[in-house]
Amino acid sequence: MEQKVILSARGISKSFGLTPVLKNVDLELKSGEVRALLGENGAGKSTLIKIFSGALKPDSGVMSVEGQAYCPESPLEGRKKGLAVIYQELNLAPHLSVEENIMLGQEKQRLGFVERKKNREKIKQVLSFLHHPEISPDIPVWQLPIGARQVVEIARALVSKAKILIMDEPTSSLSQEDSRRLFEIIRSLKAEGVGIIYVSHFLEEVMEVADTFTVLRDGEVTGAGEIAGTSVEQLISLMIGKRMEELYPEPDFQPGEVILKVENLQGQKMGSPVTLTLRRGEILGVAGLVGSGRTEFLRAVFGLDRIKGGLLIISGKEFRPRHPRESIKQGLGFLSEDRQVEGLALKMNISDNLTLSRLDFYSRYGFLDHQKQKESARQLISQLGIKARNPEQPVWTLSGGNQQKVALARLLHQQAEVFLLDEPTRGIDVLSKAHLYELIVELSRKQKAVIFVSSYFPELLGVCQRIAVFYRGKLVDVREREQWTEEALMKAAITGNTDNSISKAKVDRME
Numbered sequence: 001m002e003q004k005v006i007l008s009a010r011g012i013s014k015s016f017g018l019t020p021v022l023k024n025v026d027l028e029l030k031s032g033e034v035r036a037l038l039g040e041n042g043a044g045k046s047t048l049i050k051i052f053s054g055a056l057k058p059d060s061g062v063m064s065v066e067g068q069a070y071c072p073e074s075p076l077e078g079r080k081k082g083l084a085v086i087y088q089e090l091n092l093a094p095h096l097s098v099e100e101n102i103m104l105g106q107e108k109q110r111l112g113f114v115e116r117k118k119n120r121e122k123i124k125q126v127l128s129f130l131h132h133p134e135i136s137p138d139i140p141v142w143q144l145p146i147g148a149r150q151v152v153e154i155a156r157a158l159v160s161k162a163k164i165l166i167m168d169e170p171t172s173s174l175s176q177e178d179s180r181r182l183f184e185i186i187r188s189l190k191a192e193g194v195g196i197i198y199v200s201h202f203l204e205e206v207m208e209v210a211d212t213f214t215v216l217r218d219g220e221v222t223g224a225g226e227i228a229g230t231s232v233e234q235l236i237s238l239m240i241g242k243r244m245e246e247l248y249p250e251p252d253f254q255p256g257e258v259i260l261k262v263e264n265l266q267g268q269k270m271g272s273p274v275t276l277t278l279r280r281g282e283i284l285g286v287a288g289l290v291g292s293g294r295t296e297f298l299r300a301v302f303g304l305d306r307i308k309g310g311l312l313i314i315s316g317k318e319f320r321p322r323h324p325r326e327s328i329k330q331g332l333g334f335l336s337e338d339r340q341v342e343g344l345a346l347k348m349n350i351s352d353n354l355t356l357s358r359l360d361f362y363s364r365y366g367f368l369d370h371q372k373q374k375e376s377a378r379q380l381i382s383q384l385g386i387k388a389r390n391p392e393q394p395v396w397t398l399s400g401g402n403q404q405k406v407a408l409a410r411l412l413h414q415q416a417e418v419f420l421l422d423e424p425t426r427g428i429d430v431l432s433k434a435h436l437y438e439l440i441v442e443l444s445r446k447q448k449a450v451i452f453v454s455s456y457f458p459e460l461l462g463v464c465q466r467i468a469v470f471y472r473g474k475l476v477d478v479r480e481r482e483q484w485t486e487e488a489l490m491k492a493a494i495t496g497n498t499d500n501s502i503s504k505a506k507v508d509r510m511e
Contacts, residue, residue: 035196
């Protein structure tokens with residue numbers, strides 16, 4: 001199939017007040033092409049997407065769709081011109097059925113009546129094309145898993161005959177299996193001539209699914225080209241101006257006494273009991289696939305899930321967690337993998353989010369000292385480098401990386417000694433990840449203890465002293481990081497089998 005340019009943008013610029021956000025951005029998308037749009041948070045990606053969709057107007061520059069001038073007044077007009085955006089936070093009506101969500105606003109009608117039979121046929125055709133004929137048009141969307149909801153969102157775009165799809169962090173909430181299915185759908189869309197702009201912080205998946213790339217940094221294009229022949233290291237350098245090896249701080253592990261001992265601990269949702277120890281000044285990485293039992297283990301330690309058996313010993317004393325309040329007093333701090341739902345109160349301000357879990361610092365005779373509370377928030381904002389106007393700024397207005405820093409700062413405010421971090425770098429840009437690595441390593445330097453759960457094995461090898469692997473609810477191995485390779489971690493996570501031999505290349509590096 002001959003590839004023709006279906007979206008062209010030239011000299012796109014946009015400022016908010018005196019702050020330039022986009023500066024003379026050029027981008028071209030062909031039919032049947034997947035173009036990755038890359039850059040750290042604040043690089044201008046979201047603004048550019050909103051301009052493409054019609055949610056914002058550029059200050060200068062021109063756009064065209066299939067050779068025709070394109071300047072949509074609204075997202076609805078943009079969709080009518082063949083451009084649809086699938087956002088990270090899916091834009092579905094959960095109480096409506098799959099059919100109603102797909103056809104909403106674009107129902108087939110005759111003489112004022114909805115032609116349900118034709119609508120149903122069209123929906124079945126689209127779902128079959130997307131390799132998900134099992135999704136019933138009648139089921140309410142809230143009953144579907146997240147992966148199936150994303151299929152519904154894509155189906156809605158296809159029913160509207162979208163020729164251009166923009167996918168914003170489409171795999172951030174998906175399991176690996178759902179991500180693989182999404183990639184299959186993307187390949188089917190490419191074969192039909194649909195052009196896709198793919199936004200993601202996961203560079204490994206970009207290398208797998210994209211044909212071309214455009215990188216933004218501080219609102220400007222710093223690089224564009226073919227994915228073939230381009231390395232992850234080169235993309236990172238274009239995004240942040242640093243080499244990949246500079247992302248990970250040099251850890252200086254000086255482990256102290258054992259602060260946390262887990263003996264045959266089994267939570268209500270854990271498949272098998274777990275035994276391990278954690279020392280002060282240590283960062284213990286936890287690897288495994290989604291659903292392998294990593295999260296369930298952390299939740300049991302913190303007291304979010306009921307304990308079925310086993311012991312938890314903190315600083316030499318037995319502790320049976322029954323409520324997060326008790327765990328916080330014992331020096332445990334938990335950072336949830338889902339910051340949007342469990343990790344933050346998005347509608348509240350930064351000050352409240354930082355301090356809510358330990359308000360006794362500011363309480364006197366039942367009254368809160370708000371001034372003292374805000375002053376503590378200012379100190380934490382400065383300490384962690386949170387980019388915010390002031391402590392009263394709502395958390396939902398912050399970038400993903402800064403939201404994650406707020407969640408981590410709350411654990412510091414709690415005066416936690418053991419940090420239980422579940423996927424702390426998920427869904428944030430590369431530079432924000434580098435900042436978080438620095439903060440985590442700094443915790444170990446201050447003799448705090450950290451359990452760091454991650455699905456991204458290079459970062460575990462980059463910052464952890466030891467790495468444990470979970471497989472189907474069971475802890476299968478714990479080793480010093482020098483005894484692991486990325487390949488060995490992947491093998492253990494996928495099969496549960498561990499090989500004690502180290503590759504020759506790894507031995508050479510150790511020597």
